[in-house]
Amino acid sequence: MLLNPHSSSSGSSSHSRRPRVLVVAESANPVLTSVSLIGWSFSRALAEVADVHLAAEIRNEKDIRAAGLGRMQFTPINNRRWQGLAWNVAKVFRGGTALGWTTYSALATLAYPAFERRVWREFGPRIRAGEFDVIHRIVPNAPVTPSLLAGHCARVGAKFVLGPLNGGVPWPKEFVHLRRAEREWLGRFRDVHRVMPGFHSTRRNAAAILIGARIAWKEMPSQYHSKCIFVPENAIDAAKFPKTEPRPLVEPLRVAFVGRLVPLKGVDMLIESAAPLAKAGRMRLDIIGDGPEMPKLKQLAAELGIAHAVDFPGWVKHGELAERLLRSQAFGFPSVREFGGGVVLEAMALGLAPIVLDYGGPTELVPPGAGWSLPMGPRESIIRGLSQRWTEIVAHPEILKETALRAQRHVFEYFTWDAKARQMLPIYDWVTGKRAEKPDWGIPFGFTSVA
Numbered sequence: 001m002l003l004n005p006h007s008s009s010s011g012s013s014s015h016s017r018r019p020r021v022l023v024v025a026e027s028a029n030p031v032l033t034s035v036s037l038i039g040w041s042f043s044r045a046l047a048e049v050a051d052v053h054l055a056a057e058i059r060n061e062k063d064i065r066a067a068g069l070g071r072m073q074f075t076p077i078n079n080r081r082w083q084g085l086a087w088n089v090a091k092v093f094r095g096g097t098a099l100g101w102t103t104y105s106a107l108a109t110l111a112y113p114a115f116e117r118r119v120w121r122e123f124g125p126r127i128r129a130g131e132f133d134v135i136h137r138i139v140p141n142a143p144v145t146p147s148l149l150a151g152h153c154a155r156v157g158a159k160f161v162l163g164p165l166n167g168g169v170p171w172p173k174e175f176v177h178l179r180r181a182e183r184e185w186l187g188r189f190r191d192v193h194r195v196m197p198g199f200h201s202t203r204r205n206a207a208a209i210l211i212g213a214r215i216a217w218k219e220m221p222s223q224y225h226s227k228c229i230f231v232p233e234n235a236i237d238a239a240k241f242p243k244t245e246p247r248p249l250v251e252p253l254r255v256a257f258v259g260r261l262v263p264l265k266g267v268d269m270l271i272e273s274a275a276p277l278a279k280a281g282r283m284r285l286d287i288i289g290d291g292p293e294m295p296k297l298k299q300l301a302a303e304l305g306i307a308h309a310v311d312f313p314g315w316v317k318h319g320e321l322a323e324r325l326l327r328s329q330a331f332g333f334p335s336v337r338e339f340g341g342g343v344v345l346e347a348m349a350l351g352l353a354p355i356v357l358d359y360g361g362p363t364e365l366v367p368p369g370a371g372w373s374l375p376m377g378p379r380e381s382i383i384r385g386l387s388q389r390w391t392e393i394v395a396h397p398e399i400l401k402e403t404a405l406r407a408q409r410h411v412f413e414y415f416t417w418d419a420k421a422r423q424m425l426p427i428y429d430w431v432t433g434k435r436a437e438k439p440d441w442g443i444p445f446g447f448t449s450v451a
Helices: 032-044 059-066 082-092 101-128 150-157 183-194 199-205 214-219 221-229 267-279 294-303 318-327 342-349 379-395 397-415 418-431
Strands: 020-025 051-057 073-077 135-137 159-165 208-211 228-230 255-260 282-289 308-314 329-332 353-359 373-374
Touching: 020 101, 020 183, 032 051, 032 059, 032 255, 032 342, 032 373, 032 418, 051 101, 051 228, 051 308, 059 267, 073 101, 073 135, 101 150, 101 183, 135 150, 135 418, 150 159, 150 199, 150 214, 159 199, 183 329, 199 221, 208 418, 214 397, 221 228, 255 267, 255 318, 255 342, 255 418, 267 308, 282 318, 294 308, 318 342, 342 353, 342 397, 353 397, 373 379, 379 397, 397 418
Parallel strands: 020 051, 020 135, 051 073, 135 159, 159 208, 208 228, 255 282, 255 329, 282 308, 329 353, 353 373
Antiparallel strands: none
16 A cells, blocks of 8 residues: 555544654764764654654764754763774774775674663663653664664563664675775675674564665565565755755756765766766766865866866765755766665755666665666766766756656655654554554655656
8 A cells, every 4th residue: 555655644543642752863963964864854853743752872962952952852872982982993994984884884783782772771661661652763774783672672562663774785796896995895794694693683573674775675584574664764854955946957067966985976987977068068067075086086077178167166064065056957976886865865856857877775766757767887888878868968958857846746745854754653653553554655665656
C-alpha cells in the first residue's frame, strides 16, 4: 500500500496524543554537515509532531543549545573519551580527515557501544517505566554499527526503531583503482560485520528498521525484511532551501557542484565534460567545496584552457549555500560511489536540474523526468555522456525548466524534514500497534507518484 506522505496516520488511527519518542543520535549538530546535520534536522523536525527527548554526545551540546531546542528536550551524553580516541586514531591512519572515511567509521563503531551504555544508564529506568512510546536511533546510520539498546528495549517490552540505515555501496568495477587514492583499504573487509556480535541481535530486537537505499535493502538478511521500511535518510530544510522559480537558460549555462574535492566525486570528469562548451563561452562551472584534489582540478581546468570558466570558491557555509547555488541552472554530481547525496536534494529544491550517475544513492533521489541519471561505465563514457547532456540542454533550453519543476515537486512532497517527520507517525503507529498495515512509499521513495 503506497501512502500519502502528508497524511499523519494514513487514516487508520487518530492521535489522541503526540507519540513520546526518545531519539538517540550520537552525532546531532546544527552547524555541521552530513550525518551530524541529519541527526539534528531529523530530531528537530520530529519534535514538531511528537514529544521528543534527544540524547546526543556532549560535544554537540553547545551548538544544540545555541540553535534552540524549541519543544524538544535534550540530554547530553558524555562519551568523549572513546569517541575522541576513535577520531584521533583514525586521523593517523587516514593521513588527515578528508580521505579514508571507512577507517573512521570502523573505529567509531568499536567506540560506539560505550555511548549506548551511557544512554541506557541515563534512560533505562524511564524506558522500563513506559515513559516513551518509541526509542528511535537515527544515527549512526551505518549498517555495521550494532545497538545494545535494541536488546535492552526488547527485554523490557519497549519499541525500538533503527535507522534509516545506509552505506556499503560497492566500488564500481570501472573505478576500483580509486579505492587506493581514497585510502579505503579497510572497505574490502566490510562484510566481516555480518559475523560480529550484535549484527543479528540488533535486527532481531528492532520493532522496525528504516532502510535508506536499495543497496541497504539488498544487504539486509531476508528474515528481517518484514520489519523494514524504505525511508532515505536525507531531506532538505525548506527555510534554507526554499522553493524558487527555476532560472531560464540565458547562456552561458551555469552548472554547480557541491562536495568534498576527493577522487571519488568525479569532479575531474565534470570539468572535462564541460570543456567544449566552456571554450566557446557557452558554459561555466561552479565547483563548491574543498579537499586534496583542489590543486589538481585547478591545473586540469588550466590545461584544458577553461580556467576562466571554472570557479573554485572553496567551502561555502551551509546557511549561505542556497544563495550560491541560485547562480546556476543545473547541478552536476558525477560521484562514482555515493551513499546518500543530500546535496542533490538541496539543488533540486532550488530549481536546479540534477545530473547524476545511475549508481548508489543519488540516482534514487532523481525520478524519471526530474533529472538525468547517466549509466555507470568507464571514465571516457561518463565524460562523453555528460558532454552530450550539456550540449542537448544548450540546444533545447526549454527542457531545463520542465525538468527542474518536476524535481522541485518531488522534493517538496517527499523530502523536506517536515515531510519526513510526518512519515514517521504511521511508522510509530505501526510498531506500537495502533496501525495494522506496514507503511510503504515505494522503492525508490515516491517514484510511483511522479507525473
